[in-house]
Structure formats: C-alpha cells, structure tokens
Amino acid sequence: MPKLQAANLSYQQANGGQVLNNISVSLNAKTTALVGRNGVGKSVLASLLCNRLIPSSGNVVCNGQLGFYEQLVDSHTLKNKTIIDVLGLNHYFKALQQINNGHFTEHELNLLDGFWDLPERFYAELTRLGIYGINENSCATALSGGQLSQLRLWALFTIHHDIIILDEPSNHLDKQGKSWLLNHIEQFTGQLLLISHDREILQVADEIWELTSMGLSVFGTGFSDYVTQKNYQVAALENKLSHTTKKQNKLLLEQQRSKQKAAKRAAKGVVTRKSGSQPKVLMDAKKDKASANLSSQNKNTAKREELLNSNKKHIVSQLEQIKQQQFYFTNPDIKQRNALNLENVILQYGSQTPINLQIFNNEKIHLIGVNGAGKSTLLKTLTDELKMRAGHIHRNSPLLYLDQYFSLIKAELTLLDNLKSYCKTLDESTARTLLASLGFRKHDVFKQATHLSGGEKMKLAMCIVSNIESTAFLLLDEPDNHLDLESKQLLAQSLQNFKGGFILVSHDNYFVESIGCNRQIVL
Known part of the structure; x- marks a missing residue:
C-alpha cells in the first residue's frame, strides 16, 4: 500500500x-x-x-x-x-x-x-x-x-x-x-x-x-x-487539430460550391421554363428531383459537419489552453548619468571588504557571489533598509527594490489594488490590461494576493516595479525564482529590451546570459 x-x-x-x-x-x-x-x-x-x-x-x-x-x-x-x-x-x-x-x-x-x-x-x-x-x-x-x-x-x-x-x-x-x-x-x-x-x-x-x-x-x-x-503527445494532438481544421475548411468550400451549382441550375431552369422549350410536367419533375438531391446533400453535409465539430472539441479538450503572457516595462528615453556612488562601504553581513563602486543609470549589472557573500545585504543597504558598518553611499536616482520575499505585495489587497496602490497614474483599464498580459484576466484581478502562488507573486511584483516609476534604477533580488520556464524566458526578453538600468542577483547563468548584462560585480 x-x-x-x-x-x-x-x-x-x-x-x-x-x-x-x-x-x-x-x-x-x-x-x-x-x-x-x-x-x-x-x-x-x-x-x-x-x-x-x-x-x-x-x-x-x-x-x-x-x-x-x-x-x-x-x-x-x-x-x-x-x-x-x-x-x-x-x-x-x-x-x-x-x-x-x-x-x-x-x-x-x-x-x-x-x-x-x-x-x-x-x-x-x-x-x-x-x-x-x-x-x-x-x-x-x-x-x-x-x-x-x-x-x-x-x-x-x-x-x-x-x-x-x-x-x-x-x-x-x-x-x-x-x-x-x-x-x-x-x-x-x-x-x-x-x-x-x-x-x-x-x-x-x-x-x-x-x-x-x-x-x-x-x-x-x-x-x-x-x-x-509530452512533446510527442502535444505534436500529435496539434497535428490532428490541424488536419480536422483543414477538413472543416474543405467541407465549407464544398458547401459554397454546391450552393453556387444549385443556384446556377435553378437560374438555368427558370430560363428554360420561360422559353417553353420543354413541357411543364418535365420541368416540374426535374425541379422536384433537384430539390430532393439538395436536401439529401444538406443532410449528409450536416452530419459530416457535426462529426468534425465533435472531433475538434474532443481534441481541444486534450490540449491545455495556455494564456499568452508578456512583461511590459516602462521604457523612457534615458540619458546616461551617475545613479550610485559607493565609497569604502562595509556591509553589516557578508563580505567585510570595503566596496567602492560607481554605477550609471543605464547599466545592466549581474551581482555575483556565493550564498552568504552579502548580495541581498548590499541591495538592502542601497535602499537604506539596512545600515552599513562604514562608508558613504550617494544616491542620485530613485531606487526600486524587489526582494526575495515579495515584501512590497500587500497580501490582504487584490491584485488590481496592489498594482494601483503603487502605480497611481494608471487608470483601471490600463492596470487590468497590464495584469491580463501576465495571465490575470477577468475576475482574477480581484483575487487577494495571499492566494497567489510563488510564481504569480513574482509576476505581480515585477509588474509593479516595472511600471511604478519610469526613471527608477531597479534592484532585482532573484526575480527568476518561482517562475516556470516560459515566464522566465519572457522576463529575460523584457529585461533585455529594458532601456533603464538594474542590479540583478540570479544563480541561473542561462537567464543572465539571455538578458545580456553588460557588467559584473563580484562580492
């Protein structure tokens, strides 16, 4: 057992x-x-x-x-x-x-x-x-x-x-x-x-x-x-679906051609009847026969159509209906300028080596280090959530921090209210469109955030930070965590096309390479 x-x-x-x-x-x-x-x-x-x-x-x-x-x-x-x-x-x-x-x-x-x-x-x-x-x-x-x-x-x-x-x-x-x-x-x-x-x-x-x-x-x-x-099963079902759709289109074409032929025969019969070249009784017999044939054809076509529709419905029922998704980032024209300066900064936790950095607002930085090196500590220090042991930080750009625990999401609020509470310039229609692009459609936007999965929370958090402030420099602490493969690829594409700057923490080298970071910082 x-x-x-x-x-x-x-x-x-x-x-x-x-x-x-x-x-x-x-x-x-x-x-x-x-x-x-x-x-x-x-x-x-x-x-x-x-x-x-x-x-x-x-x-x-x-x-x-x-x-x-x-x-x-x-x-x-x-x-x-x-x-x-x-x-x-x-x-x-x-x-x-x-x-x-x-x-x-x-x-x-x-x-x-x-x-x-x-x-x-x-x-x-x-x-x-x-x-x-x-x-x-x-x-x-x-x-x-x-x-x-x-x-x-x-x-x-x-x-x-x-x-x-x-x-x-x-x-x-x-x-x-x-x-x-x-x-x-x-x-x-x-x-x-x-x-x-x-x-x-x-x-x-x-x-x-x-x-x-x-x-x-x-x-x-x-x-x-x-x-x-799984790939074989899906390919076989998609092939069946394509074949069935072709049969439906072929049947539709046959119906149209049959109607055209019937219309031509009817028009020819009217001309012949008016000319009086054939007896009325013969013309009536031909008309009755044509009507009977057309009725039989229509019944046969209806049966074939019903069977094809039934087959298609059965095939579709075996295929998962996947909602199309896309991450949208606010992409203003950004002129390069200094965003952050760190002078002899010593972190509370992790590496105790003084950090000296100059970071520009359009840089895409991959922050590297083993577990415990101080990557998250550095990001929290940049936002002043944690105090440093020593040194100075000059912040010349607004910063937006997405931590590993989605702390910016308010669990008791709905998805829509979470987004609107941060992105105050968004009207409801635009906010719902942004959420729909991530798979949250119709009544899903009224779901409380506490009911979301880890991957869904990450999508909501990314939606917030990418639309809250157009000139903000992003601090992204493992944003690829919890995401399924497709969502991770979509996020990588969006970050690659993002015109602003960010510091990214991720242990997935393929994800980082897909983004095209132009600088590495090692702790």
Missing part, C-alpha cells in the same frame, strides 16, 4: 475559485517530480497532501512520518523568529535544556533518541556554510536567503522522515548549494515528492506528476523521457 495517496481531492478558495478538481494519485516511486505552470495549483496540492490545507472534498491518507519544505517564507515572520524556530528544531533544543537542568520526563528522553548530538551537528553545518558569530537563538534575518534555505533543508533531512515534500527547494541556492541538495536527495532512503521548475533538479525524478488546468497526469518515466513523450 502506498504511504501517501489522495482520493477525489478538490480545493476551492474562499472567493469561490476552483484550484483543484477531483485529483486522485498515489506516491509510488522513490523520487517523484510534480511539474506544471505557475498558478496551476502545485503548492496547493502539496499543502493538501501535508494537511496544511483542508480539501473541499476528498481525502488524503499518509502512512508514515511526513516532512514539508515550504516554498515561501514570509519576511515579516522571519523578523520575529530565531533560526531554530524556522528550522523546526526548537523543541529538540528545549528538551536538551530541560535535561541539562534536571527537569525532564520520558517524553524528552524519547524525543532526543538519536539526536543527543543535534547542537554539535547544527554548528557543524553552520561552519560548513561559512557562517560564524551566529547561534541557534539568533534572528533568522541574520542569514541570507540561500543560507537559510540550506539550513531548512538540512534540518528536514536530519530529522527522520518516511516522506519529504520539497516545494521549489533550489530557489536561492548557488551552484554549491544545489550540488549539496542533489547529493542529499540521492542519499535519502525514504520517498520524495519534488516540486520544481529547475531542469537540473528534475533530472533525479523516477516518475513525473504533471498538473495542468485539466487535471493530474502521471508519467512513469524520468524527466527527459517525460519531456520527449
């Missing part, structure tokens, strides 16, 4: 929007990958399987210890939590403290069975990551996104689980971090459900679950074979 299975699972949001409908699936392979476009419901399905959400109908059965790595961590929550709170290890450390103080029960002893050396392992992991001057009670915000992600993953793999669900685990990880993750996935002896858009990570899967707007399909193959099989 599978350790994790779902039967007839459906989920409806509070606003009535149906996210999942009648999903039945079992976890059978050692490593299963759940794939699908942004907003299709992958994270919702994961939360249902973990009992973080209650389904509208259906049920989930889990026979084993289940661990869950959530994709999104709220930045405001992090400010009030210690590192071990975020890692979910606080009860282990408290149990150790109680035992050391001589106040414990059998529960604490059982809990720590196999984990007596957990503090030593925790500090060994900090050392491996190059993190010093931090302890388990330090605030989680003292760590970079990549460092915190690796520690969360380490904790999940350290504590015994029969099943682990990983939702976008490679987000924020540098090359070394991703290699570490792949190694731990390979060594894990339980079952894994892996949600990702990262092709390198997806290669480890033995089975693929594909979630689309039409439901869930299971492919009993690895990722590469799934892509080949």
Whole structure:
C-alpha cells in the first residue's frame, strides 16, 4: 500500500475559485517530480497532501512520518523568529535544556533518541556554510536567503522522515548549494515528492506528476523521457487539430460550391421554363428531383459537419489552453548619468571588504557571489533598509527594490489594488490590461494576493516595479525564482529590451546570459 495517496481531492478558495478538481494519485516511486505552470495549483496540492490545507472534498491518507519544505517564507515572520524556530528544531533544543537542568520526563528522553548530538551537528553545518558569530537563538534575518534555505533543508533531512515534500527547494541556492541538495536527495532512503521548475533538479525524478488546468497526469518515466513523450503527445494532438481544421475548411468550400451549382441550375431552369422549350410536367419533375438531391446533400453535409465539430472539441479538450503572457516595462528615453556612488562601504553581513563602486543609470549589472557573500545585504543597504558598518553611499536616482520575499505585495489587497496602490497614474483599464498580459484576466484581478502562488507573486511584483516609476534604477533580488520556464524566458526578453538600468542577483547563468548584462560585480 502506498504511504501517501489522495482520493477525489478538490480545493476551492474562499472567493469561490476552483484550484483543484477531483485529483486522485498515489506516491509510488522513490523520487517523484510534480511539474506544471505557475498558478496551476502545485503548492496547493502539496499543502493538501501535508494537511496544511483542508480539501473541499476528498481525502488524503499518509502512512508514515511526513516532512514539508515550504516554498515561501514570509519576511515579516522571519523578523520575529530565531533560526531554530524556522528550522523546526526548537523543541529538540528545549528538551536538551530541560535535561541539562534536571527537569525532564520520558517524553524528552524519547524525543532526543538519536539526536543527543543535534547542537554539535547544527554548528557543524553552520561552519560548513561559512557562517560564524551566529547561534541557534539568533534572528533568522541574520542569514541570507540561500543560507537559510540550506539550513531548512538540512534540518528536514536530519530529522527522520518516511516522506519529504520539497516545494521549489533550489530557489536561492548557488551552484554549491544545489550540488549539496542533489547529493542529499540521492542519499535519502525514504520517498520524495519534488516540486520544481529547475531542469537540473528534475533530472533525479523516477516518475513525473504533471498538473495542468485539466487535471493530474502521471508519467512513469524520468524527466527527459517525460519531456520527449509530452512533446510527442502535444505534436500529435496539434497535428490532428490541424488536419480536422483543414477538413472543416474543405467541407465549407464544398458547401459554397454546391450552393453556387444549385443556384446556377435553378437560374438555368427558370430560363428554360420561360422559353417553353420543354413541357411543364418535365420541368416540374426535374425541379422536384433537384430539390430532393439538395436536401439529401444538406443532410449528409450536416452530419459530416457535426462529426468534425465533435472531433475538434474532443481534441481541444486534450490540449491545455495556455494564456499568452508578456512583461511590459516602462521604457523612457534615458540619458546616461551617475545613479550610485559607493565609497569604502562595509556591509553589516557578508563580505567585510570595503566596496567602492560607481554605477550609471543605464547599466545592466549581474551581482555575483556565493550564498552568504552579502548580495541581498548590499541591495538592502542601497535602499537604506539596512545600515552599513562604514562608508558613504550617494544616491542620485530613485531606487526600486524587489526582494526575495515579495515584501512590497500587500497580501490582504487584490491584485488590481496592489498594482494601483503603487502605480497611481494608471487608470483601471490600463492596470487590468497590464495584469491580463501576465495571465490575470477577468475576475482574477480581484483575487487577494495571499492566494497567489510563488510564481504569480513574482509576476505581480515585477509588474509593479516595472511600471511604478519610469526613471527608477531597479534592484532585482532573484526575480527568476518561482517562475516556470516560459515566464522566465519572457522576463529575460523584457529585461533585455529594458532601456533603464538594474542590479540583478540570479544563480541561473542561462537567464543572465539571455538578458545580456553588460557588467559584473563580484562580492
């Protein structure tokens, strides 16, 4: 019997929007990958399987210890939590403290069975990551996104689980971090459900679950074979659709020609009847025969038309209807001028080497560094969100910062209200057009932002920063995180065509190369 299975699972949001409908699936392979476009419901399905959400109908059965790595961590929550709170290890450390103080029960002893050396392992992991001057009670915000992600993953793999669900685990990880993750996935002896858009990570899967707007399909193959099989299926369906459309067009042409011939025969009959060259009884017989033939042809044509329409409807029902998307950036004519000057700046976290930089407003800069080097810290320092230890910063352009946690998005507001609250010059029609270009159409714009997936939040955040201030210099902290492959390519094209300047943090070299950054800064 599978350790994790779902039967007839459906989920409806509070606003009535149906996210999942009648999903039945079992976890059978050692490593299963759940794939699908942004907003299709992958994270919702994961939360249902973990009992973080209650389904509208259906049920989930889990026979084993289940661990869950959530994709999104709220930045405001992090400010009030210690590192071990975020890692979910606080009860282990408290149990150790109680035992050391001589106040414990059998529960604490059982809990720590196999984990007596957990503090030593925790500090060994900090050392491996190059993190010093931090302890388990330090605030989680003292760590970079990549460092915190690796520690969360380490904790999940350290504590015994029969099943682990990983939702976008490679987000924020540098090359070394991703290699570490792949190694731990390979060594894990339980079952894994892996949600990702990262092709390198997806290669480890033995089975693929594909979630689309039409439901869930299971492919009993690895990722590469799934892509080949899926492309073949789509190509075959598109070929059938094209063939059926050609038949419909041919039938329409036949109908038009048949009508033209019938009209010519009728006109000829009128002329003949008027001339009196043939008896009336013969002319009436010919007319009746022609009418009967035409009626028979019309019935036959109607049947063929109905069959073709039915076939086309069936083919279309098997093809996912994909909304066309596009990122739109405000593109004013920008004259080159100095945007930022950094003089002997020493950051609060990360590299303690003094930074001296001169940055122009039309430069497209790729900011490079390993996890913990201080990339996000530098961006936060530029916006004055973090204070520097030393040095001076001269800001000559307005700055717009998109952080890893979409902090600018107000969860309680709708998509439309979020956009209009920042881009005050936009009328409602223009705002809705911009949102529609990213796939948020009709009533979607009235959805609360709290219900968005990670990829959808990133799209909304990019829509805001690209339209809020035409002359702003952008600070983009891993904007490609959470995005599906198509959306990532669209964003790269838009940033390539963007006439303004930005500092970009990304660990995806292909994404960076697609943009065409003209400068690198290494921390």
